[in-house]
Amino acid sequence: HFGKIILACIAAGSFAIAFGSEKISQWFSPLTTNSTCLNQFYREVPPALNKDSLKKDSYPLCFNGFNVLYSGISKTPLWSAEHLNAERLSTKIKRED
Numbered sequence: 001h002f003g004k005i006i007l008a009c010i011a012a013g014s015f016a017i018a019f020g021s022e023k024i025s026q027w028f029s030p031l032t033t034n035s036t037c038l039n040q041f042y043r044e045v046p047p048a049l050n051k052d053s054l055k056k057d058s059y060p061l062c063f064n065g066f067n068v069l070y071s072g073i074s075k076t077p078l079w080s081a082e083h084l085n086a087e088r089l090s091t092k093i094k095r096e097d
Helices: 004-018 086-090
Strands: 056-063 064-069 077-082
Touching: none
Parallel strands: none
Antiparallel strands: 056 064, 064 077
């Protein structure tokens, strides 16, 4: 369990660096209902994984503006979700190439 926490911190730090303007807001557990995180999904329902092997050592990460289900096995996201609306799409974010 401690290993998951360490991996989550590493993943969260990587996302914070990669998405400098997107600060990590909070974590959420699949067993809790966090409206801040759930409102980023269609009908406030996160995607479901059908294969039990994909669920092993995976956990959700909640960021400002998007969510990711992180796999502790492959060390990659299994899915990501972002709620887009006109206001978010019209925001001008400085781009760095």
